[in-house]
Amino acid sequence: MDIAQILRSQGFKVTPQRIAIYDALRGHHHHDHPTAEMLYHTLRPEHPSMSLATVYKTMEIFEKIGLVKILEVGDERAHYDWDTEAHSHIRCVRCNKVEDMMGIDLQAIRTIADQGSEYQITGQHITFEGVCPECAKKESH
């Protein structure tokens, strides 16, 4: 099922903007999670009339229909992730790049949390921060 079919099946119209935004998101590296601004700048050359508002509105729809997850990773801007499986992330405190962090057993953590809390837990956010290899290299001039 491609993006056009998914949109239609959920009652949304298929527009060039939505296709382009979806492609731009997919075009990013698998474990890389762009912000609205980043997508906008990626799209601008090919779609000069594209607006930031449309990126935001489209992402809201994509989230609603389960195509993306909106990540809040502590740099005050949303990052978008088209891998909607639960996993944790790491953000570079220098360049704000956000990547996947593998190897953390979220299910185990969730089980412990469920057992230890009186809340009805609905979600968990595990984000690391640090210096990415590229920035670490730069800094050691």
Next chain:
Amino acid sequence: MDIAQILRSQGFKVTPQRIAIYDALRGHHHHDHPTAEMLYHTLRPEHPSMSLATVYKTMEIFEKIGLVKILEVGDERAHYDWDTEAHSHIRCVRCNKVEDMMGIDLQAIRTIADQGSEYQITGQHITFEGVCPECAKKESH
């Protein structure tokens, strides 16, 4: 060492506002983590001239000298925690209350992350979200 001594020892002046803000923060329940707004409203009756800006500026100083930790827990506003030991939190998605979440072994998670990543990891944020017992009760009218 009380708050006045700590401030002085770090080269900051001791003002009624700083004392009041510190007391208000301490006055909150141990595992409750207010926002700047909440502190401001708590303080307003006793300190009518108190400004939000002063709360923010003071919290910045408190963080700098290790008196509070600033939590970003996914509701787009900072919550302040005077327990500066690393621990995880849970936020109620209905009332935005933030409380401590005990029983999660952060050290173990950190060790796994350190081993599995090429980043120089400097921090981790583990936040759960769910419905607190009070809100759950309300909702089931």
Next chain:
DNA sequence: TTGTGTGCAAACACTTTGCAATTAG
């Protein structure tokens, strides 16, 4: 006295919203 701190209002960064014009179906 003198430099730090306060309080106000304006500036900020990111996101959302109102609305007229456009377009998909």
Next chain:
DNA sequence: CTAATTGCAAAGTGTTTGCACACAA
């Protein structure tokens, strides 16, 4: 045709900043 979508600009949020005045030391 007509309801949904776009793009702009304006509004909105939480936070920060510039600056005149107040005040701790």
